[in-house]
Amino acid sequence: MKYIIGNWKMNKTAPESIDFMRKLSSFLMEDTYDFNCHVVIAPPVIHLPHCFQFSKEINLAAQNLAAEDFGAYTGEISAAMLSEYVKYAIIGHSERRQYFQETAVILNKKITMAFKYNIRPVFCVGEKEQDRELGNYFNVIEGQLNETIMLLPDEHLSNCIIAYEPVWAIGTGKTPSLAQIEEMHAYIRKMLVLKIGKYNASKMPILYGGSCSVKNSSSILHQNNVDGLLVGGASLDFMHFKEIIECSDTSC
Numbered sequence: 381m382k383y384i385i386g387n388w389k390m391n392k393t394a395p396e397s398i399d400f401m402r403k404l405s406s407f408l409m410e411d412t413y414d415f416n417c418h419v420v421i422a423p424p425v426i427h428l429p430h431c432f433q434f435s436k437e438i439n440l441a442a443q444n445l446a447a448e449d450f451g452a453y454t455g456e457i458s459a460a461m462l463s464e465y466v467k468y469a470i471i472g473h474s475e476r477r478q479y480f481q482e483t484a485v486i487l488n489k490k491i492t493m494a495f496k497y498n499i500r501p502v503f504c505v506g507e508k509e510q511d512r513e514l515g516n517y518f519n520v521i522e523g524q525l526n527e528t529i530m531l532l533p534d535e536h537l538s539n540c541i542i543a544y545e546p547v548w549a550i551g552t553g554k555t556p557s558l559a560q561i562e563e564m565h566a567y568i569r570k571m572l573v574l575k576i577g578k579y580n581a582s583k584m585p586i587l588y589g590g591s592c593s594v595k596n597s598s599s600i601l602h603q604n605n606v607d608g609l610l611v612g613g614a615s616l617d618f619m620h621f622k623e624i625i626e627c628s629d630t631s632c
């Protein structure tokens with residue numbers, strides 16, 4: 381069963397988000413729809429309450445959550461508040477790391493909060509372009525995992541979703557080759573096997589993200605160890621997102 385997660389980032393007004401969710405839920409309810417994949421949308425947090433009316437068909441994710449439990453943190457939204465609406469939370473997205481200085485220490489607090497309130501982390505890792513050019517990408521990904529989710533107790537680690545998102549592929553229209561995607565996903569899977577054993581590691585979804593489009597989604601989804609997609613820009617347009625979901629049909 382594949383995961384197709386749309387991350388809207390800071391886009392869409394309330395009427396636009398409701399219109400999209402209405403179309404998507406009707407599509408998922410059609411008799412002909414039998415794609416057997418988890419469809420998740422991460423809208424801006426202010427839209428979660430109105431998107432929630434569609435939560436029978438469409439699971440919701442938070443794009444972020446606070447590192448602290450509650451209290452005097454102006455502007456923050458806690459995991460407890462989000463847990464009324466979402467099953468998942470994106471944690472460690474490169475935009476949060478880059479623009480909001482989210483370090484491993486902060487990310488670990490966020491992961492702890494997610495688990496405390498039964499929210500499943502979609503934990504993002506990814507190398508920068510220069511790491512790719514220097515041939516350093518395996519070390520970077522290994523480091524990002526070792527200082528965060530690999531520190532979790534096995535039962536929590538097993539419950540994470542990992543998204544491999546090369547920073548240089550996000551919003552750029554550039555993607556790694558299929559062989560490069562497969563190679564990194566296999567590498568991550570191997571790390572998981574060593575930590576939690578083959579059976580549990582095989583059950584953990586490893587998603588790819590970074591310039592996913594209608595054109596490339598099917599071939600990426602067909603790669604070994606690719607269990608779904610984290611889609612940014614292409615999730616804003618209903619027709620594009622629908623076609624990406626349809627790609628998962630033959631890949632399930």
Ligand code: PGA
Binds near residue numbers: 549
């Ligand atoms: P993109 O974004 O699909 O627009 O490249 C992906 C992401 O940031 O998760």
